[in-house]
Amino acid sequence: MDAIALIRFGARLQMLKSEVSISHDRLVRLYREVRGTSPTKGMLPFSADWYMTWRANLHASLFHAIYRFLLADAGCRRLEALVKAYDQYTSCCDESGTPPVLDLTRAWTLVRFVDGGVLGTEPCVECGVWFIKYPHDMRCTPRCVACHLPARAGKRSGSAHPRREKGASERHLATKAPNLG
Ligand SMILES: [Zn+2]
Known part of the structure; x- marks a missing residue:
């Protein structure tokens, strides 16, 4: 499972960072390429x-x-x-x-x-x-x-x-x- 597939499925940055071994900057660039927008910042507010x-x-x-x-x-x-x-x-x-x-x-x-x-x-x-x-x-x-x-x-x-x-x-x-x- 690669980062691009995960981004296409809707994975957020925090999930990507803990699941694939790619640097933060590269992930952000990949995310922008695949989704056309920057990933949202901050921690997930899920409880x-x-x-x-x-x-x-x-x-x-x-x-x-x-x-x-x-x-x-x-x-x-x-x-x-x-x-x-x-x-x-x-x-x-x-x-x-x-x-x-x-x-x-x-x-x-x-x-x-x-x-x-x-x-x-x-x-x-x-x-x-x-x-x-x-x-x-x-x-x-x-x-x-x-x-x-x-x-x-x-x-x-x-x-x-x-x-x-x-x-x-x-x-x-x-x-x-x-x-x-
Ligand atoms: Zn039942």
């Missing part, structure tokens, strides 16, 4: 809480399940698994008629949070899908977002499929997760 709102959690859980599958069962290396999982995740969104919520850098940050123990994963007791949670959240019956969608779910996607049941596209998206043992 683990962002992945806990219901919609982000559903998308993050799906992405991470695909990522883990590619890493553990398909034998991909870390960065390759990340980019391939991101590609598959956006395809799943297309098929479900739901716009992607994660960009590549959000997906990368999620992987780092899980690897670092800031966030964890656990299988849902109802549907068996692995979902993103706080490691210190000790609820005895862990359930994923798709199994308890909030009442407002689906309101934003309502215009695309007016006759669909509320939250149907989100529920459909959740079924795309690969089965993990």
